[in-house]
Amino acid sequence: MLFVATGTTFAQVTNKKVFGKKYIKNVMLKATDWQLRHPKHDPKDWTNGALYAGVVATWQTTGSKKVYNAMRDISSAQDWRPFRRWYHADDIVVNQTYLDLYREEQKPERIQPTIDVVDKLLANPYPTKGEIDIIKWWWCDALFMGPPTLVKLGMITGEKKYLDANDEYFKECYDLLYNKEEKLFARDLNFVIKPDGSGRREANGEKIFWSRGNGWVMGGLVRILEELPQDYSERPFYEELFVEMANRVAELQQADGLWRASLLDPASYPGGEVSGSGFFCYALAWGINNNLLDAKTFLPVVEKTWVALTECVNEEGRVGWVQPIGATPEKNFSKDSWEVYGTGAFLLAGSEVIKLKR
Secondary structure, three states: OOOOOOOOOHHHHOOHHHHOHHHHHHHHHHHHHHHHOOOOOOOOOHHHHHHHHHHHHHHHHHOOHHHHHHHHHHHHHOOOOOOOOOOOHHHHOHHHHHHHHHHHOOOHHHOHHHHHHHHHHHHOOOOOOOOOOOOOOOOOOHHHHOHHHHHHHHHHHOOHHHHHHHHHHHHHHHHHHEEOOOOEEOOOHHHOOOOOOOOOEOOOOOEOOEHHHHHHHHHHHHHHHOOOOOOOOOHHHHHHHHHHHHHHHHHOOOOOOOOOOEOOOHHHOOOOOHHHHHHHHHHHHHHHHOOOOOHHHHHHHHHHHHHHHHOOEOOOOOEOOOOOOOOOOOOOOOOOOOOHHHHHHHHHHHHHHOOOOO
16 A cells, blocks of 8 residues: 655556556457456346447557457448347447448448437337336436447438437436436436435435446436537536536545445545546546546546556456446446446446546
């Protein structure tokens, strides 16, 4: 453990190499290589869609032809198609990668399946069960999965209908799940406190706000804002939400630089969780790099997070301390717990930390 001298930041007293461009590129490539050698889930599954976002970021950051070829080959083997459900945001997140690769080589087969599935989404109602799935994007994770696909498609094709649909679906989710007092998203209606005060709460009595769920939202906001023109009519809505959430999230960072699985009851969930923390690091660093967040305020937060994240990558390149698949805060993870979306979050974080002016 290193002791911080007065006037010296945590990041300065910790090994400075973790902020060097060479180190960041190398650790991103190492984590990418390990994860691609240890596949998990169907290649079109949402978990891998989140991973591929990070792998694409690794290619864009390092210029590695090997990484580009790996993503091209994986995508081609899937015929550039979404997963099974046309109506479900989880099953079109992989299409974000197809669209990114289409921009590199504008071959029709890379984009047509995305056009087909999104057009079907726009034309048909969600097949609701009449419970919590009352809108198309009824869970907060969906805001990472669906919106960037629609916005990327709209920007590539010039078809405004995709941007309009994204605005509509996103705001429906915002109205349903965003808590304006806490400035955080409930995972879904199961975690929204009812008007009479009843509902699920943490052990300390606080409302349940899942770290990774809010990380999904902030990561999705970055990927929307990266695409939308500065003069887009609804851009202020996304920017204001991003800044509001960023300020709240920064307040909830723990002393070790990471966030806990439950944002408002950290004492009940000991141990930092990497997937939520990785998405927060990605979003906050992007906000600094794009002048939406004050560097003096947020840079120490990002630096502390990045140091902690790098300590969760083992010698092989495996990213640990990742909460397994779920929909609520859990304690079921350790240094040996890994998931592909955790690696994706780490890679996205690195792709923005490397751009910081420190």
